[in-house]
Amino acid sequence: MDEAAPRREGFRREHPVFFWGSVALIALFVLAAGAVAMRIPRYNREAQGFTQQMTAAQKQTQAELLRHREQRTKLAVALLQRDMRIRSLETNKRHLAIVLKDSVLELRQGRATLRRAKLAIGPDSIVRAPDGRQWRFVRGMGERHIASRQQNPTITVPEWVYVSRGQPVPPEGERRVAGGMGAYLIALDDGTQIYSQPQAGPLKDVVIPAGFMARARDLVAIFDAVKEDTPVYIY
Structure with missing residues (x-):
């Protein structure tokens, strides 16, 4: 015979409220756990649907923000x-207009x-090197000033x-080309270059990014x- 059985019976008779209260609490925990386990798939489906709806809303919001920004x-x-067009027309000074x-x-x-x-006109461009370096070229717009002029410049x-x-x-020594940017080069104060078409060097058949080339x-x-x-x- 199990000796623990009389002890459990005695404990139950001596402390009935605590004993049956503990049993009820354990049963409540078991029932609650079972109910949660049954609802988990439903919760997952609802959460997934909510996430998909939010994602669609976020995408729509992002598209609207991008459209407004554009x-x-x-x-x-x-x-x-x-x-710039008005300022060019209003000035009495000799000037250039692009x-x-x-x-x-x-x-x-x-x-x-x-x-x-x-x-x-050269396009806006980004050139990336395998080692991570990059060069970004953005066509100028607005008011600039001539920084220098050169004839038949030797360039690197x-x-x-x-x-x-x-x-x-x-x-570097092998990259020096006489007349590499043509017979005439006008450099602006933001780095923009206006130049005539070169007759020699690697730039003779292309327009440099964000640059301006003329005959x-x-x-x-x-x-x-x-x-x-x-x-x-x-402008």
Whole structure:
């Protein structure tokens, strides 16, 4: 016979409230655990559906935010272009105007256009090297000033030119090219370059990113008519 049985019977008779209360509490825990276990699949399905709905809402919100941001950017660009066009027309100084829509460079004196050169415009670009380096080129817009002018400049071809073509970068001494940016080079104070088409070097058949290239015979008269600090309106 189990000796523990009389002890359990005696404990139950001596403490009936505690004993039966404990039994009821244990039974309640078991029932609650069973109910939760039965509801878990339902909770999972509801949570998954809620997550999917939230994801769709988030995607819609993100698309709307991006659309509004794009609209604001376009409006800001349009306002800047309008402002630059007005400032170019209102100034009495000799200046240059780059009209992006028409791809032209104009030499102006007040409202009068003295010379015009057709431009090839380099695109905005990002060049990434295998070692993690990158070069970002963004076409200028707004008011700039001429920083320097050079004729038949000898340049050191930048590393990114070779990287963009998947070619090994030669030593610096081997990258020096006489007339590598054509016969005429006008550099602006933000690094933007206006130049005539080169006849030699790796840049002779391409337009540098965010740069402006013209034919030498179109650029020569403009080159001779401007000087350092001449305003340039890009719009």
